[in-house]
Amino acid sequence: MMDETRAPQTRGYRKKERTRRQLVAAGQRVLAEKGHGLTVSDVVAEADVSNGTFYNYFADREDLIEAVAEHTALALAADAAERPIEDAARRFAFATMRMLLHARDDETWARVLLRLVGRPGAGVDLSRYLREDLAEGHAQGRFDDEPDDATLDQVAGLVIMTIRRMVEGQARPDAPQQAVARGLRTLGVDAAEAAALADEAAEAVA
Amino acid sequence: MMDETRAPQTRGYRKKERTRRQLVAAGQRVLAEKGHGLTVSDVVAEADVSNGTFYNYFADREDLIEAVAEHTALALAADAAERPIEDAARRFAFATMRMLLHARDDETWARVLLRLVGRPGAGVDLSRYLREDLAEGHAQGRFDDEPDDATLDQVAGLVIMTIRRMVEGQARPDAPQQAVARGLRTLGVDAAEAAALADEAAEAVA
DNA sequence: CCAAAAAATGGGACTATTGTCAATATTGAA
């Protein structure tokens, strides 16, 4: 990715940024159609820019794929965050369930998301929503633990590995509920309520 | 990877399998020296085989990197498994700590290991030792949970995400102990003992 | 406000690398 910290003051600047969005959008379409066999040629053709321009915005092919994954994941997370759910535990259950079911229904996206994990440095913002949820849950007295990095890692890791297992086709049908319930229990919600919330989320999201 | 399930029909033919080992070994050396910029050309030059031969054994460049990572991880896991530690909880603590510290000290390997996550289907054997440990721990009455997939995912996910954070340079110095203790607690070991075992493992492995 | 310098973007030819393939060489068995 290019320098994101540059101040977006100038008007023309935004025009140039559109090229990046074009490329990401094109990447999304090509990825959806051709899956992982996407080539840079495909993408630049779809976006109607030249090969050189592509590398003005992305370091390599993986970098684009990463950007597409992040874009989709953020959209999903932002959407979930907008829901006016007061209880942090319930919101966590819904957001997590949403991500898991989306991964189940869109294998291409799931695979791309998994790659993101394998590329440290990327996807940092992804955990922002999770962190906020955890912090609020702790403030509400819903979750035991302080929302520290280790807690975050454990919950995120559970979600990631569950998605991985789903992609591998080795997941039981109720893997999403299991994972959500397990995540809640890890955060300090008692087993019975965790299971209830997970089931509720599964029904609501599906 | 090529077909591993092929029966040893022609006994002596397996001498040819040496080529694969040569490639993996060459990959290890090149990876250690050039880090991520390794090219297939480098590897085949180092292994002294032709370009075409490489693709007889590996589907693509990533596939080799994967094999190298698995090779190293398995060596590590096997080594840990050989230690005559009776208590499953303690053995888990040692094995996990060993992997975490190795990842901390060898960033290249850590990055390669993370990539395995993004390649579903790979690294399956990696969790075998973990599964065995969990099963034995359950049999010993040390761990609460049945050693089911979800438990495995949660523990493996914790380790992976901890390594990820270490690679990103955002981990606290005691992240390995934290992670090991957390893993033990997830398995049902009470907090005090989990912390004690984690500290013990950290000292012993370091 | 204008002109010119400076900086960033877009373009596409070029190089490097990956990955394919059909021909050739090697192996073990009969």
Place this chain on the structure above:
DNA sequence: TTCAATATTGACAATAGTCCCATTTTTTGG
């Protein structure tokens, strides 16, 4: 020695990634 099976090879095609220059945009100074 011959054969079938498999491994190896290197030339080749496809694709990734680099580089430099023209063009556009932004900033500077009068």
